[in-house]
Amino acid sequence: xxxxxxxxxxxxxxxxxxxxxxxxxxxxxxxxxxxxxxxxxxxxxxxxxxxxxxxxxxxxxxxxxxxxxxxxxxxxxxxxxxxxxxxxxxxxxxxxxxxxxxxxxxxxxxxxxxxxxxxxxxxxxxxxxxxxxxxxxxxxxxxxxxxxxxxxxxxxxxxxxxxxxxxxxxxxxxxxxxxxxxxxxxxxxxxxxxxxxxxxxxxxxxxxxxxxxxxxxxxxxxxxxxxxxxxxxxxxxxxxxxxxxxxxxxxxxxxxxxxxxxxxxxxxxxxxxxxxxxxxxxxxxxxxxxxxxxxxxxxxxxxxxxxxxxxxxxxxxxxxxxxxxxxxxxxxxxxxxxxxxxxxxxxxxxxxxxxxxxxxxxxxxxxxxxxxxxxxxxxxxxxxxxxxxxxxxxxxxxxxxxxxxxxxxxx
Amino acid sequence: xxxxxxxxxxxxxxxxxxxxxxxxxxxxxxxxxxxxxxxxxxxxxxxxxxxxxxxxxxxxxxxxxxxxxxxxxxxxxxxxxxxxxxxxxxxxxxxxxxxxxxxxxxxxxxxxxxxxxxxxxxxxxxxxxxxxxxxxxxxxxxxxxxxxxxxxxxxxxxxxxxxxxxxxxxxxxxxxxxxxxxxxxxxxxxxxxxxxxxxxxxxxxxxxxxxxxxxxxxxxxxxxxxxxxxxxxxxxxxxxxxxxxxxxxxxxxxxxxxxxxxxxxxxxxxxxxxxxxxxxxxxxxxxxxxxxxxxxxxxxxxxxxxxxxxxxxxxxxxxxxxxxxxxxxxxxxxxxxxxxxxxxxxxxxxxxxxxxxxxxxxxxxxxxxxxxxxxxxxxxxxxxxxxxxxxxxxxxxxxxxxxxxxxxxxxxxxxxxxxxxxxxxxxxxxxxxxxxxxxxxxxxxxxxxxxxxxxxxxxxxxxxxxxxxxxxxxxxxxxxxxxxxxxxxxxxxxxxxxxxxxxxxxxxxxxxx
Ligand SMILES: Nc1ncnc2c1ncn2[C@@H]1O[C@H](COP(=O)(O)OP(=O)(O)OP(=O)(O)O)[C@@H](O)[C@H]1O
Ligand SMILES: [Mg+2]
Numbered sequence: 042x043x044x045x046x047x048x049x050x051x052x053x054x055x056x057x058x059x060x061x062x063x064x065x066x067x068x069x070x071x072x073x074x075x076x077x078x079x080x081x082x083x084x085x086x087x088x089x090x091x092x093x094x095x096x097x098x099x100x101x102x103x104x105x106x107x108x109x110x111x112x113x114x115x116x117x118x119x120x121x122x123x124x125x126x127x128x129x130x131x132x133x134x135x136x137x138x139x140x141x142x143x144x145x146x147x148x149x150x151x152x153x154x155x156x157x158x159x160x161x162x163x164x165x166x167x168x169x170x171x172x173x174x175x176x177x178x179x180x181x182x183x184x185x186x187x188x189x190x191x192x193x194x195x196x197x198x199x200x201x202x203x204x205x206x207x208x209x210x211x212x213x214x215x216x217x218x219x220x221x222x223x224x225x226x227x228x229x230x231x232x233x234x235x236x237x238x239x240x241x242x243x244x245x246x247x248x249x250x251x252x253x254x255x256x257x258x259x260x261x262x263x264x265x266x267x268x269x270x271x272x273x274x275x276x277x278x279x280x281x282x283x284x285x286x287x288x289x290x291x292x293x294x295x296x297x298x299x300x301x302x303x304x305x306x307x308x309x310x311x312x313x314x315x316x317x318x319x320x321x322x323x324x325x326x327x328x329x330x331x332x333x334x335x336x337x338x339x340x341x342x343x344x345x346x347x348x349x350x351x352x353x354x355x356x357x358x359x360x361x362x363x364x365x366x367x368x369x370x371x372x373x374x375x376x377x378x379x380x381x382x383x384x385x386x387x388x389x390x391x392x393x394x395x396x397x398x399x400x401x402x403x404x405x406x407x408x409x410x411x412x413x414x415x416x417x418x419x420x421x422x423x424x425x426x427x428x429x430x431x432x433x434x435x436x437x438x439x440x441x442x443x444x445x446x447x448x449x450x451x452x
Numbered sequence: 453x454x455x456x457x458x459x460x461x462x463x464x465x466x467x468x469x470x471x472x473x474x475x476x477x478x479x480x481x482x483x484x485x486x487x488x489x490x491x492x493x494x495x496x497x498x499x500x501x502x503x504x505x506x507x508x509x510x511x512x513x514x515x516x517x518x519x520x521x522x523x524x525x526x527x528x529x530x531x532x533x534x535x536x537x538x539x540x541x542x543x544x545x546x547x548x549x550x551x552x553x554x555x556x557x558x559x560x561x562x563x564x565x566x567x568x569x570x571x572x573x574x575x576x577x578x579x580x581x582x583x584x585x586x587x588x589x590x591x592x593x594x595x596x597x598x599x600x601x602x603x604x605x606x607x608x609x610x611x612x613x614x615x616x617x618x619x620x621x622x623x624x625x626x627x628x629x630x631x632x633x634x635x636x637x638x639x640x641x642x643x644x645x646x647x648x649x650x651x652x653x654x655x656x657x658x659x660x661x662x663x664x665x666x667x668x669x670x671x672x673x674x675x676x677x678x679x680x681x682x683x684x685x686x687x688x689x690x691x692x693x694x695x696x697x698x699x700x701x702x703x704x705x706x707x708x709x710x711x712x713x714x715x716x717x718x719x720x721x722x723x724x725x726x727x728x729x730x731x732x733x734x735x736x737x738x739x740x741x742x743x744x745x746x747x748x749x750x751x752x753x754x755x756x757x758x759x760x761x762x763x764x765x766x767x768x769x770x771x772x773x774x775x776x777x778x779x780x781x782x783x784x785x786x787x788x789x790x791x792x793x794x795x796x797x798x799x800x801x802x803x804x805x806x807x808x809x810x811x812x813x814x815x816x817x818x819x820x821x822x823x824x825x826x827x828x829x830x831x832x833x834x835x836x837x838x839x840x841x842x843x844x845x846x847x848x849x850x851x852x853x854x855x856x857x858x859x860x861x862x863x864x865x866x867x868x869x870x871x872x873x874x875x876x877x878x879x880x881x882x883x884x885x886x887x888x889x890x891x892x893x894x895x896x897x898x899x900x901x902x903x904x905x906x907x908x909x910x911x912x913x914x915x916x917x918x919x920x921x922x923x924x925x926x927x928x929x930x931x932x933x934x935x936x937x938x939x940x941x942x943x944x945x946x947x948x949x950x951x952x953x954x955x956x957x958x959x960x961x962x963x964x965x
Contacts, residue, residue: 258835259835261835262835262836262838262839264835264838312831316831316832316834317827317830317831317832318823318824318827318830318831318832319830321816321820321823321832322823324809324812324816325809325812325816325820328809328810328811328812329805329808329809329810329811331805331806332805332806332807332808332809332820333809333820334767334788335764335767335788335798335800335806335807336788336820336821336874337765337787337788337789337791337792337821338789338820339787339789391811395809395811395812396811
């Protein structure tokens, strides 16, 4: 929901009331940041294609399903984006998802502890794992690729040890509700959950209000703002899409808990990456390490916390995943790291670091999610699903490279 | 009838939001040395990139005629095939490959079975290197050669391609006087061998010395082409055409108002980071007073940058010993952020590697070293930041459509101004500027000197490291000389002459101190 705001923050569109100004506003909004708008268009196109190919694709229950099924990848992608922007990589997140889930399951299922003990223990383990990676990367100076490749093995092994190589289930109770529960019924409704609509309505209102405030602030600082009609049109479109989605959820089972969690995380991390000093430092390190160092950025410290953050987000994903599976398996989360990494790159992050956005990674993740889900509905074999997803990753990055070349030689 | 090797006719080149070249024409005669000069961002590099196919045919308007025929280059390979070789503003050598390997990179000398014939490679490389006056071994890795010699390797590489037209974009910007002299001499020799050269430079005396004709570009348009043998082709005339007005003095007036001691360094010794036992800065002591511009003169390799960077939060070297006092109190400066906190700033000589995040915009580069000043409790106020950046863009006259333009897309000189803005914005008490006017045009130099004056007038101190002695003499109050890592002397500017400084800068180890 904040993607649109950022686009305007980044690309000042010349104001103008005449037709030419309006056209220019439109053209520059579309082409000015082609990668950003390109990915939204690609996402829209993919959704459109699947909705035409299968009538159940946009059904309330399937949309709910997509959210539940891929939320943990999106959570991982948030942390991974920061890691990638800083010029690192984390290959261990799948194993960390498994380990944190296993720790929670051991405490809650085997030891009979309350659900929150499991949650806190998982978070603590995630923190420690992150600190471990951070220590080796930031303090000792070993490339993250090696450190986390070792982590992938180490933490997978520890998962097997924790679980004695067997699965534990079921969680049941509150822990189960984390990923499978819904917020609904508070305000009643006839087949449509009013509560869900109210929450989304409030979110849209907040979005419109912040967009308005930032527009006013820019005007106060005498910066260019886009034409008023364009500003309004954009908010109306965003609101319409969001409310349509809300209506679909509301006609199914209401507002999934994980969607609330994911929404909160996206908002927080968008702010952290775009507005905080820490976020700036991450981009500075990824863009030019030497220059960052000579500008007084505490590179070691920032790198350390980047990995701690990744560890904690991995544990959040671990909690969500184990809750959704209603148990812990030794092989849980296998190759999640690849999905999370793919989401970032499809979403426009640069392999060399310094470039990428949380919103981009989220759309990138959603493209992968929608593709998987759509192909499953259409009964495409898993083998072909893999091939198609691989091609999507390749083409998305190729598009990026092509675009950059074109911009270089632009006339 | 004069024989023109090159005619570029009404070239227009537009980048999104910038008209870099507008209806530019350039005529180069066969066998001449043709200089191009103009302010930063005037479009000099862009024009040469159009010529050499970096920007392929179709991405610009206009015609290029070379050697009697119209040419439409699709890539840099096409232009090289016709004998046009460009040496870019930033050198493009592979540091860990040998001189010979670099010379024949992409153009390898092959023997039986398509494998590289090393004997031939090295023998031919040695020949080419002798032609440019290098007597290093062809197997030496280029990272072990100084910038001056690397520049010569680039030229040797060009010669290996049977060059007819050699383009040099600011070849002497990073060279000291000796190396520059050598390079100019080489260009004269090449001219005698029938090779035409185009040289971009901001150093007017060097243009006056070597060029047959000079084309001046301003704001993406050709202003005039001067025949350097004519009496009206003076440096003042060139400056007037470049900046569009008269520039009465090269250095702004200033009445020195030197105050109390601000920074004192005692017994500063720095060892080489990777070669143990090698002393790079040897027991250096100096003082800097409030309101004073202090110069540091020294030949390349004398340890000027190393001295500055080691002081700046120990960002260079190891086993650093010595004391730093500010306002008479000893301070501990172990990291860059310590240095910034203590009001010490250092603007690097190598803006691309150490100064800028090229993939971020101007705004974020300017605030990178003092984000705290535009943020509250860890959150950046982007509007405030924007205001600050716009202010600096105006004050330092940075040529860019907005402060949202990426630093990597700016012309070299404007990038330098962004680096300076970054450090001025930290509001440091002691500002160390390492080659602050490298690659900067005369007008912008004047602006930078004015900024330096403004800072010292506000009671701050500025330390200027420069290879250009006239510049040090023009703007400093005192000049320290550095040779082989030792401070060999200090002269108040009134007593200093270029000769006297040179003498101190070349003082041998035994006689030093
Ligand atoms: N790839 C690019 N994208 C956008 N603008 C560009 C690009 N390359 C150059 N420019 C702009 O074109 C103008 C001319 O740049 P150019 O590099 O040719 O200047 P220059 O005369 O070589 O300056 P300098 O003396 O500083 O090297 C500048 O305003 C610059 O910002
Ligand atoms: Mg240039």
